[in-house]
Amino acid sequence: MVWGTTGYSYDGTDLKTLAYHVSVFADQRPGMSGGVISYANEHGVRLSGRRYLGPRQFTVGLVLFPQNTSGVQTVTSLEHIQANAETLKKLFWSSSATKDFVKTMPDGDVRTIEARVENVQTQRNQTGVVARMAVTMFAPYPIWAGAAQSYLNQTGSFSAVNNGDLPAADLTIHFDTAGRITHNPSGAYLESDTANLTVNIKDHTIKVASTDRHDALTYNKEWWMEVEPGSNSMTVNSGTVDLTFNHGWD
Secondary structure (H helix, E strand, O other): OOOOOOEEEEOOEEHHHOEEEEEEEOOOOOOEEOOEEOOOOOOOOEEOOOOEEOOEEEEEEEEEOOEOOOOOEOOOOHHHHHHHHHHHHHHHOOOOOOEEEEEEOOOOOEEEEEEEEEEEEEEEOOOOOEEEEEEEEEEOOOOEEEEEEEEEEEEEEEEEEEOOOEOEOOOEEEEOOOEEEEEOOOOEEEEEOOOOEEEEOOOOEEEEOOEEOHHHEEEOOOOOOOEOOEEEEEEEEEEEEEEEEEEEEO
């Protein structure tokens, strides 16, 4: 259960305008994959390499409220409960693509995850009107994205801070000139042999303007680069680099 959250929206629609109670539950850290190797004629497995988070699944619970056409809550406007239910069903089933699910924390921090709807269950009250909904969401990328963090025109050594509790793996790195940036704790580096190269690690795109330039980038880690929770020592070994990411949250 996510406690203390003050607001939720999906695809730009504030869910609390259609329900008087919204909660996210069964939102647990996704399982890990990788990091083991098995060999023939050996008991067990050997631990080796890096482990990765799997996709995230969570459920959104909504209790609908009745209201009149002026937005005033009533206990007799059952037709408005039904209208809100129809609006929510259209919202959740409008597309099979992922859309932004956003939660606002009590301190005002906004956290976003891209998710699609997997299932919608409804519960009707004694009058036959839908009164509760449970919506199962699937997020291919499992890390909630918090506030954006930017380090522009970096040269030499600097510290990149991720205030979240999971790695920030959605880095965008722009090389103003040919150069190299290194994440010192892991030794991961990215090196560009050309100017104006933009690397989007989450989407695995490498471009100069709109032109693909995978040939211009060298890296030494299969995950390219991440910013771990807390302060991370970084070095721009040559050139000038812009680094942006979102704080990563569970």
